Amino acid sequence: MGVSVVPIAVFTIFWAIVGIVLPFVVPKGPNRGIFQVVLMLTAATCWLFWLCCYMAQMNPLIGPRLSNHTVLLIAREWGDPLKTG
Template sequence: MAASYLPLIIFTVLWGIVGIGLPFFVPKGPNRGIIQCILMLTGATCWLFWLCCYMAQMNPLIGPKLKRNVILIMAKEWGNEITEG
């Protein structure tokens, strides 16, 4: 499975808007700096979490663990009979 650029671009733009764009629209007040920091951290961490999950699907480390008889039955049903030897 090859990586698609479209989801990468879409989610980078989405979290970029949250982390870079929205802090400019925070109204002035005593907690403006904290809210801006929260938005930047939210954008960065959510994007990083999404990226890790997306990349983990490209090359999964864990596959199904099948018993030998299950593999033989599946091969027979799919027309790829395996000879035992």
């Protein structure tokens, strides 16, 4: 799996709207500053979490664990039988 620009761009634009545009739309009130900070921090942390999860799938550190029987069965079914013994 390689890098695709489309999902990165879509999610970056979405979280940029949440973190940059929406704080300007918060209605005036005594807690306006808190709501603005909450929106900005939420956008930043959610985007960073999503990016880390997306990048972790590109080159996983742990692969599937297969038993010897499963490996031999897969090799036989794919037409490249392994020599045992």
